[in-house]
Amino acid sequence: xxxxxxxxxxxxxxxxxxxxxxxxxxxxxxxxxxxxxxxxxxxxxxxxxxxxxxxxxxxxxxxxxxxxxxxxxxxxxxxxxxxxxxxxxxxxxxxxxxxxxxxxxxxxxxx
Amino acid sequence: xxxxxxxxxxxxxxxxxxxxxxxxxxxxxxxxxxxxxxxxxxxxxxxxxxxxxxxxxxxxxxxxxxxxxxxxxxxxxxxxxxxxxxxxxxxxxxxxxxxxxxxxxxxxxxxxxxxxxxxxxxxxxxxxxxxxxxxxxxxxxxxxxxxxxxxxxxxxxxxxxxxxxxxxxxxxxxxxxxxxxxxxxxxxxxxxxxxxxxxxxxxxxxxxxxxxxxxxxxxxxxxxxxxxxxxxxxxxxxxxxxxxxxxxxxxxxxxxxxxxxxxxxxxxxxxxxxxxxxxxxxxxxxxxxxxxxxxxxxxxxxxxxxxxxxxxxxxxxxxxxxxxxxxxxxxxxxxxxxxxxxxxxxxxxxxxxxxxxxxxxxx
Numbered sequence: 001x002x003x004x005x006x007x008x009x010x011x012x013x014x015x016x017x018x019x020x021x022x023x024x025x026x027x028x029x030x031x032x033x034x035x036x037x038x039x040x041x042x043x044x045x046x047x048x049x050x051x052x053x054x055x056x057x058x059x060x061x062x063x064x065x066x067x068x069x070x071x072x073x074x075x076x077x078x079x080x081x082x083x084x085x086x087x088x089x090x091x092x093x094x095x096x097x098x099x100x101x102x103x104x105x106x107x108x109x110x111x
Numbered sequence: 112x113x114x115x116x117x118x119x120x121x122x123x124x125x126x127x128x129x130x131x132x133x134x135x136x137x138x139x140x141x142x143x144x145x146x147x148x149x150x151x152x153x154x155x156x157x158x159x160x161x162x163x164x165x166x167x168x169x170x171x172x173x174x175x176x177x178x179x180x181x182x183x184x185x186x187x188x189x190x191x192x193x194x195x196x197x198x199x200x201x202x203x204x205x206x207x208x209x210x211x212x213x214x215x216x217x218x219x220x221x222x223x224x225x226x227x228x229x230x231x232x233x234x235x236x237x238x239x240x241x242x243x244x245x246x247x248x249x250x251x252x253x254x255x256x257x258x259x260x261x262x263x264x265x266x267x268x269x270x271x272x273x274x275x276x277x278x279x280x281x282x283x284x285x286x287x288x289x290x291x292x293x294x295x296x297x298x299x300x301x302x303x304x305x306x307x308x309x310x311x312x313x314x315x316x317x318x319x320x321x322x323x324x325x326x327x328x329x330x331x332x333x334x335x336x337x338x339x340x341x342x343x344x345x346x347x348x349x350x351x352x353x354x355x356x357x358x359x360x361x362x363x364x365x366x367x368x369x370x371x372x373x374x375x376x377x378x379x380x381x382x383x384x385x386x387x388x389x390x391x392x393x394x395x396x397x398x399x400x401x402x403x404x405x406x407x408x409x410x411x412x413x414x415x416x417x418x419x420x421x422x423x424x425x426x427x428x429x430x431x432x433x434x435x436x437x438x439x440x441x442x443x444x445x446x447x448x449x450x451x452x453x454x455x456x457x458x459x460x461x462x463x464x465x466x467x468x469x470x471x472x473x474x
Contacts, residue, residue: 037248038248043418043420044419044420047420050175050180051247051248051250052168052170052171053170054170056420056424060200060201060202060203061200061202061203061204062202062203063203063204064204069424071420071424072420072421072424075203077196077203077205077206083203087437087440087441087444089441089444089445090416090417090418090421090441090445091445092444092445097259098444099444100437100440100441100443100444102428102432102437103431103432
């Protein structure tokens with residue numbers, strides 16, 4: 001004997017589901033998705049660095065061995081052998097002169 | 112071709128700057144860092160894919176223009192380095208600009224130097240076959256930046272190679288181009304204090320009326336820190352009436368009378384003792400997961416409009432870097448006119464009267 005087909009949700013069940021969803025305020029809060037170049041990205045998991053979408057936890061090298069997080073920091077080579085990693089200030093263009101210093105790297109490499 | 116890595120984890124190494132703990136395991140982080148350093152040894156060699164005045168974008172897999180990314184050379188007699196200092200992995204291995212070779216000049220800020228006498232361009236770099244991959248989407252060229260060198264340094268450069276942009280000092284924050292000066296005239300300062308006091312009184316009266324018909328009035332019978340989510344109207348008043356021996360709203364108002372509220376937030380970066388005490392109070396995140404505590408630097412950052420991802424990143428820099436110090440530096444850099452009064456209000460809203468007490472020492 002074939003199994004009975006699933007019954008459609010009753011009106012009460014549908015209302016309960018709607019109440020649950022309405023109480024979840026996160027689903028109701030709509031905001032424009034940020035754009036990176038011509039693409040949209042999820043700011044909770046990605047960031048926009050120079051028109052390129054990167055994962056939030058992506059890392060890169062500044063010089064030979066200085067690691068930084070491009071989503072939150074930027075690399076500044078301020079002297080011949082000195083690298084400085086500075087914080088990216090939200091809403092401002094990365095500036096190697098005025099952004100707060102995050103890490104001062106050791107000498108990059110010997111000339 | 113290795114692309115930019117995405118790694119989570121923690122690691123501490125005296126040779127590797129910073130320790131980031133954003134992923135599941137320290138071991139994974141260490142292995143990933145080791146792989147990164149071994150496989151992506153920085154190289155000053157030319158790009159395998161792009162021309163001299165371009166750089167390879169490993170994420171988009173296309174060649175981007177150096178001029179569109181960095182703008183023209185800001186200082187006279189400087190030109191772009193090979194691939195503007197970026198290797199094919201996206202790492203910064205050299206400064207984007209370098210001095211012109213002897214006998215070559217660049218007074219007009221073009222991409223490359225030319226002979227000083229005749230104006231002929233420098234010998235072009237031989238483009239190897241295969242270095243003509245597809246071009247990335249074109250972007251507008253940024254405006255020419257201000258030359259960071261002093262005039263005498265720009266004209267007669269001492270050491271060959273890259274220019275020295277110098278260390279950033281706190282004083283440079285206030286002189287950043289593009290941001291209007293934010294120093295209030297002395298005549299306006301008393302008016303500002305009076306207006307601030309009036310605003311506080313008005314807000315208090317509004318809170319008083321709302322407490323009477325608000326469920327949060329149950330705070331009067333419970334611990335304000337544990338039961339109800341902030342913000343809860345009237346909490347400031349409740350804290351003031353219930354917390355014996357703690358800083359109350361009266362002390363917060365006292366700030367305004369002392370003029371503390373109008374003093375710049377950058378002052379806190381100079382008062383190391385007070386800052387250290389605040390770090391000890393606000394940075395820790397007690398609790399099983401460390402993130403369920405309320406009124407920490409994380410929540411303060413949210414008040415200042417910083418995203419949660421930034422707070423998570425700032426906390427990953429511990430213990431080398433204090434999240435609170437980083438937060439204050441960020442706020443000062445973004446808004447030089449930020450005041451201690453604003454910080455005090457946020458701390459009061461978070462219910463951190465202990466931090467308010469410490470902050471009042473600045474007076």
